[in-house]
Amino acid sequence: MPLHNRRGKKMSVEPMKLFFKEIKEPVETAMIGNYAVAGGVTQTDPDVICAFPITPQTQSVEGLSDVVHQGRLKAAFVNVESELAAMSYATAACAAGARAFTATASQGYLLMAEGLPMAVGWRLPLTMMISARAFNAPNLSIWNQWEYCQVNSELGWNIIVSENVQETYDASILSVMISEDSLFPTIFVHDGFIISHSVQKLTLIPDEIVRRMTPKKSRHTIDPSKPGVWGGIVTPDYFMEGRISLDEAKKPVLGQMKSTFDKFKSETGREYNLIETYNLDNSSKTAICTMGSLCGNVISWMTKNQDIGLIKIRAYRPFPVEELRKIVEEHNIEKLILLEKSDALNGMLPPFSMSVATALYPLKTLFRSFIVGLGGRDVTRDEFNIAKKKMETVTDMKGSLYTYLGVRETKQKIVGVDQ
Amino acid sequence: MLTKEEIQDALKENCINLRFHARGGQGGVTASNLCVEAFHGYGVCQPRFGAERMGSPTESYVRLSYNDDLVRNNEQVYGPHAVSVLDSSLLGEIDVTAGLAPGGWLIVNTTMDQISLQEIVGRDDINIATIDALNIAMEILGRNITNTIILGALIRVLPMFTMDALADAIMMRFKGSIAGKNVEAIKRAIDDTCVYENSNAPKIDFSKDTKIQWQQVSLGLPGYKELDKAGVWYCDETVIEMGSKLVNTGSWGEWDMIWNKDTCTDCAQCWYICPDFAILREKGDDGLWHMVGIDQYHCKSCLNCLEVCPVKAISKELKQGPASCAAPQ
Helix, strand or coil, X not given: CCCECCCCCECCCHHHHHHXXXXXXXXXXXXXXXXXXXXXXXXXXXCEEECCCCCCCHHHHHHHHHHHHCCCCCCEEECCCXXXXXXXXXXXXXXXXXXXXXXXXXXXXXXXXXXXXXXXXXXXCCEEEEEECCCCCCCCXXXXXXXXXXXXXXXXXXXXXXXXXXXXXXXXXXXXXXXHHHCCXXXXXXXXXXXXXXXXXEEECCHHHXXXXXXXXXXXXXXXXXXXXXXXXXXXXXXXXXXXXXXHHHCCHHHHHHHHXXXXXXXXXXXXXXXXXXXXXXCCCEEEEECCCHHHHHHHHHCCCCCEEEEEECEEECCCHHHHHHHHHHCCXXXXXEEECCCCCCCXXXXXXXXHHHHHHHHCCEEEEEECCXXXXXXXXXXXXXXXXXXXXXXXXXXXXXXECCCECCCCCECCCCC | CCCHHHHXXXXXXXXEEEEEEEECCCCXXXXXXXXXXXXXXXXXXXXXXXXXXXXXXXXXXXXXXXXXXXXXXXXXXXXXXXXEECCXXXXXXXXXXXXXXXXXXXXXXXXXXHHHHHHHHCCCCCEEEEECHHHHHHHHHCCCCCCCHHHXXXXXXXXXXXXXXXXXXXXXXXXXXXXXXXHHHHHHHHHHCEEECCCCCCCCCCCCCCCCCCHHHCECECCHHHCCHHHCXXXXXXXXXXXXXXXXXXXXXXXXXXXXXXXXXXXXXXHHHCCCCCEEEEECCCCCEEEEEECCCCCCCCCHHXXXXXXXXXXEEECCXXXXXXXXX
């Protein structure tokens, strides 16, 4: 039963109207990150959309329900009672051969956890959007933090991270391409509120090109004419063989991502890479290494701080270890400032920094990790200035390798800032 | 006032920051979106991140520049060059000129004069423009929607984009006669804006960063060493002033609730249903609790008490003043 507003028309979400018709040429428009994702997903023609709403992800699902409701998208839009149900349903639909999409954030991602490993194990090209938001402890926060780093990142999902609305729109299409090429599920992430709720300009890709980039290919599916047991129990005689075969299959994924980015560039002109670099051949041989919307803040700050470079990690999982090593070596980077929107509470490095540290281990590059922007705390030039200053005096890898920046110690004192 | 050429020149290597103050439902975010859509360069619009509710004070920010790298910043706006206030009732509630660059513009939808406004905001280093948007809205649009009209005043004092570009953006967003009427109203606003250039205000410097260092860290609030373990906010402690007590939710609503003591039977159904604890009760000499009134500072006129009262002891009266324009259409 379609919902109607007072004028008797079918209800619709205003910005989604652009996607009700065939997009014939590149359109420049402005919209929030979540609607841009809903539009991008619409263009990839999913068969099943199944997600549970959670701030700050909600409008992406709302936008998709609208295009389905308007008849533009012939997909099954399934309302479920929880994120675990959403993940289970989307995984099963994908196993049955459907192109499936889901989306979540924060606590929803935790509730999904039980269902997450299966899409990897069964080699299902599922895609999921995460609008990054803090986990609730010790207080509830609906604002941005890199929760996707803190848990579930070793389950085998591909994870790509976007800086702005254009990138997250493109990622919604790229993820489908990466998933279907690698036969591993892919998460694409944007920072909650900062990107999900900011209106930015973007250029939409014509439907014809999206169709060409994301053809529906035949793959292994649940098929009654070929019965089998999916996810049945195995004794210790078999389990490790299953795991190593997944590891083997995961090895070419970074290469597949790269060729996906190349294909995307030749179709749209927009260039992406596993790692993107800015101003690395600078006088201080120092670079900031970070992900997501923080890169935009750093790039603006760099217009006045040209002695610092930026290494922007787009592919967070699989982590581009060799590529990062090569970049650091080729540009003779001596010091890295790692900016990270998550912490670890165990005295060791937080998760993103730990990944970078693993890659850097043979190179002995000096680095420090700075924890910033938890629970939506804004990250500004003040944090970058002090991180740069602190890094100037670092000459070894002794002592604690991480500090919090931009947090009050007392009413009048900020941690690590002499006033 | 800066010329159009000076503004366009400043936009090449600087970011112009705008801030809009409105109440939830008045369309402040739509106004800031239109700025991004009308500007022929790079632009970003952000709401103040959080949950917006009908009638509550809202903020949205815009960054515009011809330099992509500057707009790429994802910070919230700390040093606006122009602040637009859609609802003058906010002037008493919010520090609308916070961070406003010296020589910047305060644009208010009001019939007040600039001397009164200057006294309210306490700033002598800024310029002021006023527009009676309510009057134009009622005359041309036939309803109290002022969010597009204030843009007319904005481009009168800061010509970042032309009226034609704004008209195009409005035609894209609105359909039919509404779009045309909005364009007409904005054109009227450009002419009707009262511009008060302050001779004490310096010439605005777009290259100067007016953000206060570590502003985002909110010094003055308790630090981690002063907070209780486990993030619990105990009601009987004074470390954190109790959150909701300080929030004037009473300014959000469009109705005043009126309680009739004689009809009231003290059944307390309203006390249970009120989401803001705005039903005031006292223990009487008889040892029982009696209703004594309604806390108008916190009552946001959700009307739950009026619905639930079995004896019609609660009634409503439309508030006088600008807050009532947040009423849902």
